[in-house]
Amino acid sequence: MATSQLPLADDLYLAAHDSSRARCLLTPTTLGLGLGAALLGELVLWRRLEVQDNHLTVVDERPTADPPTSAVLEQLLRESHHRQVRDWISFLATGVATELVERRLARAGLVRREEKRGLLGTKVRFVPTDPSLTGWPGTRIRIAATRGELLDSPDLVLTGLVLATGLDQHVFVTLEARERDHLFDQLRRRLPAPLQYLVGHAEAAVGDAVMARRA
Amino acid sequence: MSSTSTPVRESQLSTALARDRLGVAAVVFFVMSAAAPLTVVAGVVPTGLAVTGLTAISIAFLAVAVVLAVFSVGYVAMSRHIANAGAFYAYIARGVGRPFGVGGAWVALLAYNSFQFASYGGFGAIAAPQFAAWFGVELPWWGFALAGWALVAVLGVRDVAVNGKVLGTLLVAEIVLVVVFSVADLFTPDFAASSAPVNPSSLVGAGAGALLVMAVTGFVGFEQSVVFSEESRDPRRTVPRATYIAVALIAVLYAFSAWAMISAAGGKAVERAGAEGPELFFNLASDRLGSTALHLGHALFLTSLIAAMISFHNIIARYTFSLGREGVLPRAFGRTVPATGAPKNGSLAQSALGLIVILVYALAGWDPLVQLFFWGGTLGGIGVLLLITVTSAAVIGYFARNPSGEDAWHRIGAPVLGTALLLVVTYLALTNIAILFGVEPGATPTWAVPLAYAVLTLAGVGWALILRRSRPLVYNGIGMGARSAGAGLSFRDVTSEAHK
Numbered sequence: 001m002a003t004s005q006l007p008l009a010d011d012l013y014l015a016a017h018d019s020s021r022a023r024c025l026l027t028p029t030t031l032g033l034g035l036g037a038a039l040l041g042e043l044v045l046w047r048r049l050e051v052q053d054n055h056l057t058v059v060d061e062r063p064t065a066d067p068p069t070s071a072v073l074e075q076l077l078r079e080s081h082h083r084q085v086r087d088w089i090s091f092l093a094t095g096v097a098t099e100l101v102e103r104r105l106a107r108a109g110l111v112r113r114e115e116k117r118g119l120l121g122t123k124v125r126f127v128p129t130d131p132s133l134t135g136w137p138g139t140r141i142r143i144a145a146t147r148g149e150l151l152d153s154p155d156l157v158l159t160g161l162v163l164a165t166g167l168d169q170h171v172f173v174t175l176e177a178r179e180r181d182h183l184f185d186q187l188r189r190r191l192p193a194p195l196q197y198l199v200g201h202a203e204a205a206v207g208d209a210v211m212a213r214r215a
Numbered sequence: 216m217s218s219t220s221t222p223v224r225e226s227q228l229s230t231a232l233a234r235d236r237l238g239v240a241a242v243v244f245f246v247m248s249a250a251a252p253l254t255v256v257a258g259v260v261p262t263g264l265a266v267t268g269l270t271a272i273s274i275a276f277l278a279v280a281v282v283l284a285v286f287s288v289g290y291v292a293m294s295r296h297i298a299n300a301g302a303f304y305a306y307i308a309r310g311v312g313r314p315f316g317v318g319g320a321w322v323a324l325l326a327y328n329s330f331q332f333a334s335y336g337g338f339g340a341i342a343a344p345q346f347a348a349w350f351g352v353e354l355p356w357w358g359f360a361l362a363g364w365a366l367v368a369v370l371g372v373r374d375v376a377v378n379g380k381v382l383g384t385l386l387v388a389e390i391v392l393v394v395v396f397s398v399a400d401l402f403t404p405d406f407a408a409s410s411a412p413v414n415p416s417s418l419v420g421a422g423a424g425a426l427l428v429m430a431v432t433g434f435v436g437f438e439q440s441v442v443f444s445e446e447s448r449d450p451r452r453t454v455p456r457a458t459y460i461a462v463a464l465i466a467v468l469y470a471f472s473a474w475a476m477i478s479a480a481g482g483k484a485v486e487r488a489g490a491e492g493p494e495l496f497f498n499l500a501s502d503r504l505g506s507t508a509l510h511l512g513h514a515l516f517l518t519s520l521i522a523a524m525i526s527f528h529n530i531i532a533r534y535t536f537s538l539g540r541e542g543v544l545p546r547a548f549g550r551t552v553p554a555t556g557a558p559k560n561g562s563l564a565q566s567a568l569g570l571i572v573i574l575v576y577a578l579a580g581w582d583p584l585v586q587l588f589f590w591g592g593t594l595g596g597i598g599v600l601l602l603i604t605v606t607s608a609a610v611i612g613y614f615a616r617n618p619s620g621e622d623a624w625h626r627i628g629a630p631v632l633g634t635a636l637l638l639v640v641t642y643l644a645l646t647n648i649a650i651l652f653g654v655e656p657g658a659t660p661t662w663a664v665p666l667a668y669a670v671l672t673l674a675g676v677g678w679a680l681i682l683r684r685s686r687p688l689v690y691n692g693i694g695m696g697a698r699s700a701g702a703g704l705s706f707r708d709v710t711s712e713a714h715k
Binding site for chain 2: 027165167204206210211212213
């Protein structure tokens with residue numbers, strides 16, 4: 001388990017949770033925006049989507065082998081008149097992305113559903129089953145940065161989304177300037193253009209949410 | 216994956232996004248909490264009476280409301296078409312030019328910071344005697360100011376929104392209190408319905424500019440309604456409606472309350488304001504209302520000042536955040552606190568400035584009520600007035616180049632009329648600074664205030680021109696929010712310094 005790489009959105013979800021206290025390091029909105037962009041990123045990596053500036057194109061309508069991305073793809077096909085990237089990130093951030101990712105992680109046994117009964121009703125949250133799991137995506141990137149190694153596309157997108165959501169203030173806090181520069185350099189030069197646009201839109205969406213006081 | 220068996224008529228995407236959005240009431244609420252009604256009525260009006268000796272404040276509120284309503288027509292129309300709608304500098308950058316846009320950004324930072332610092336002075340000056348009366352706690356004004364500062368500093372990084380339920384309830388209580396006290400004024404023994412507060416000729420006489428600036432300070436915050444352009448239920452209707460409703464409510468509330476106060480003072484409004492200060496608002500109504508109402512009133516006055524502190528802090532933090540993510544200010548300002556979504560360094564920087572100002576005033580022994588609260592508010596009010604005037608001109612410029620499907624009234628008619636009115640008001644304001652600050656003509660504030668804003672504007676223009684040469688991508692992105700073509704990713708032209 002420790003060496004396998006999870007889907008991009010799952011990695012982002014785990015990286016966004018504090019391993020010792022099993023709470024989310026991001027606001028629900030920011031997490032939603034990040035996961036929404038991550039799911040779209042997965043579709044790009046599955047070669048189902050192309051992204052150019054703010055425009056999405058479905059290049060292959062076949063479902064993927066994976067329920068969450070298939071669900072998003074299906075939605076995309078159903079709403080063919082909506083093709084703005086920002087609209088889709090915003091839509092997925094309304095809870096859709098988080099729910100899809102939590103379900104996938106639960107199916108893989110990586111998170112479990114916890115119910116807490118309080119005075120004001122029952123609160124449901126998803127808690128990682130193995131605390132050491134939450135640290136792995138970040139560790140993987142940090143190791144690559146320290147060793148000066150190259151990251152593959154999914155991990156590059158993950159790095160970009162970590163930066164876009166502000167998660168880097170936790171995940172990359174131990175990196176030195178030189179190591180951080182190594183990551184930025186890879187993002188600039190090796191991240192394919194469609195995924196660069198996607199990460200850019202995620203960053204813009206997070207910033208716009210801050211400005212509109214909905215972050 | 217199963218697919219739905221019934222055909223989906225409405226777009227699920229549109230519905231989901233729409234469900235999440237705000238209506239008119241939410242936006243009006245937000246704007247009014249930024250305007251802090253009780254702070255204006257109990258704080259600005261009596262202090263203004265004492266400092267300027269002018270009583271025609273009610274007609275000034277109504278006149279300014281009309282001017283701002285006309286301004287809002289073009290302003291709200293343009294907000295639909297630009298990113299970063301909550302910041303004047305974006306309008307100026309798009310409609311006049313990027314260099315003046317940056318100039319506008321610096322002016323805005325000074326103006327809004329002045330308002331924020333002013334509320335520390337007001338809070339300290341009001342809390343000190345109150346806490347002494349209630350609890351026998353004897354602290355100098357700056358002790359309370361620092362307590363308020365600490366509260367705002369903590370809430371700022373936690374991004375406590377002013378339209379949260381608690382503060383929303385306080386706002387409603389504030390408004391109710393103002394109405395109740397004003398009505399109580401009508402029944403005081405000395406009440407003599409005065410025509411002085413609503414005398415239109417005072418708007419053309421000496422001191423007109425001072426009255427208008429005082430009135431403008433009461434409305435500051437209304438311009439934030441457009442922040443919700445993209446988050447509102449019906450973009451074409453929600454924001455304009457909310458803006459006009461807020462402006463009208465504010466105007467009527469303040470005008471009525473000020474008139475009631477001045478009438479209840481039986482012709483001695485200015486003298487009593489000089490002697491009693493903000494207590495005038497409470498003393499006038501105390502005849503009819505019990506001590507409970509008075510205590511409640513004082514408590515709400517303090518919470519109103521805190522709400523103003525938080526409001527302006529959030530506005531400034533977001534201005535700074537916006538400038539940071541565009542690269543006009545160091546990108547570090549474009550960072551958030553991950554757990555709360557607060558603009559991290561923007562909030563911390565504003566808190567640092569606020570601390571410095573409080574300490575300077577404390578050490579220099581300057582008066583918190585007149586020299587920090589009133590002067591600070593006036594300085595801010597003049598700045599915002601300048602920004603609104605230039606923004607009004609920018610609206611004309613923007614629509615001249617991009618008609619954007621708006622009709623002639625929104626594109627030209629209202630903006631031209633609004634700009635003309637605003638130019639008159641600005642001229643009157645700048646020539647009345649001596650009256651506003653209660654100083655002799657030619658004294659320091661009369662030239663220091665215009666000079667400060669002029670220097671900031673030129674500094675902004677200069678900085679923009681430097682950016683044009685050294686960082687053209689950033690220059691092109693000025694005022695564009697995150698929609699600029701080249702500036703989609705902050706790590707394109709960033710170093711590790713920015714991501715700390």
